[in-house]
Amino acid sequence: MQLDFFPSRTLTLYLARLFVLRIMAMLALLVLVLMMLDLLGTSGKIMAVEGNGQAELWRYVSLRVPQLIARFLPYSVLLATVITLLALNQNSEIVAMKAAGMSAHQVLAPLFLAAAAVSLASFAFNERVVTRATATLKAWEGAQFGPVPQEVGARSNVYFADGNDVLSAATMTGSGETMALQDVTFYRRTAAGTLTEQFRAPRATYAAPGWELVGAERFDVAAARTDRVERIVVGEGLTIEQIELDSVDPDAQGFFALRESIEAYERVGRRTSELEAKWWHKLAGPLSAMLMPLLGAVAAFGLARSGQLFVRALIAMALGFAYFVVDNAALAMGSFGGYPPLLAAWAPFFLFLLIGETVLVRTEE
Structure with a gap:
């Protein structure tokens, strides 16, 4: 029995490379299909504006694709997990690894390592690309896909109450x-x-x-x-300070900028539940990629000839998609004040971490 968490260096690199390539393939497939469907519903509005043409369509694609990548990257990791583990199981590679004395956690360790790297890349991508693309796209949509004023800090569809x-x-x-x-x-x-x-x-x-x-x-x-x-x-009754606070868009602000906006709200006694839930979720969202190898691990084990491999794959998919449903529901509850913001952002992550670990230990360890 090996006592190291990771298997050999060769096997770790092999499994990690296999996993990352499948993540990239699934992400490209999902983004391509969803972008085409999105364009079917939006291209008419863009082309209806006088002067818009193919360049504006490509501009919309360049702004929308980062949002799709950020949203569906965890789904891609889940699908890549199931596909990778099913292929390893069918080729008896999982059986060979376990026969060599590796535990279930050691088999999954390279996948966890690759998922952690994907989570870090996702956080950096959200900070540097997605927030800026979101702000620009919302301003363009607010202008009905027409010319957008070039002043700094343009925001769209703003709404203020004066009594x-x-x-x-x-x-x-x-x-x-x-x-x-x-x-x-x-x-x-x-x-x-x-x-x-x-x-x-x-x-x-x-x-x-x-x-x-x-x-x-x-x-x-x-x-x-x-x-x-x-x-x-x-x-x-509408002051500059009030309007600047009311126009905060958590999706268009980075992790540190949103923290400053929350502190500004707190100084004037404003409600911050929605902003705090979104702020915590900027960490919990990218980290959800690390959960997918654990939730999809059901598909890795069990004999391929037993006839239950397809059922195991369905269970793995069900666990993964259940996480996304619970995560969205908890975030909505946190935004409305039903849950504390910290609990709304992190409770689904730790709940499914325990569920996935329990299923793995009870069935394979």
Whole structure:
């Protein structure tokens, strides 16, 4: 019986290389298919804008692909785990390794090592690529796939509450007193929430206090009449600081930037449950790749001629997909305050770590 956690160097490199190649193949397949399906539903909106062409389609692909990679990388690791272990089992390589005195954990050790490397690469990819692509794509979608203002920090589909009144904008650009809102809609409501007036304007700028609308179209609900207002200041209670806090997008911010946003929320006494859950999940999400070899280990063992290999593969797939369902549900509960943020992000990971370890020990060790 070997006492080292890893098998020989040759066998470790062989299994790790086999596993990584299958991960890359499954990820490429999933991203290719999903990107094609995505384009079928989005290309019409992109091409409907005058001046857009093939270059804009490729731009959309370049922004959407990083999101698909980040989202479906753990699924690719799960599928690669099942495929790799099934092939090793059918070729009796698992039997040979166990006959040499290797434990089930030693057989899986190279896969854990490769999955850990994938997790680190996934975290770095999310920080450097995915967050920026997400911010750019959301700003472009907010502009209806038309020209996006080139100011730094452009954000789309922003929504702010000033008491009972509501101010929304398709795009927000700039920072501080140079901040500007495009395609603005302001809803004036009574204390009971009844809509009394609606203003629409192509642009709004900070008026210290409030936001000045130029060339606004005013709709009076009671009179059912529309007229034009050249200049009007609305949302006097909306300060620059409040708008900057309300426009935080956890998906478009990196791990350290989001931590600073959470601290800013805490200083003004704002609720941070959703942001904290997303912040913890920026660590737990990439680490989920390390769980997949453990959850898919059921497919590695058992005699290939027993007729139960297909059933074992189904069990491995069921365990893996159950993790993703529970993880998404827990994250949603954490965002709504049902679970503490730390528990929402990490409970599924440790729960399925224990489940996978229990199944492996009871059936193979």
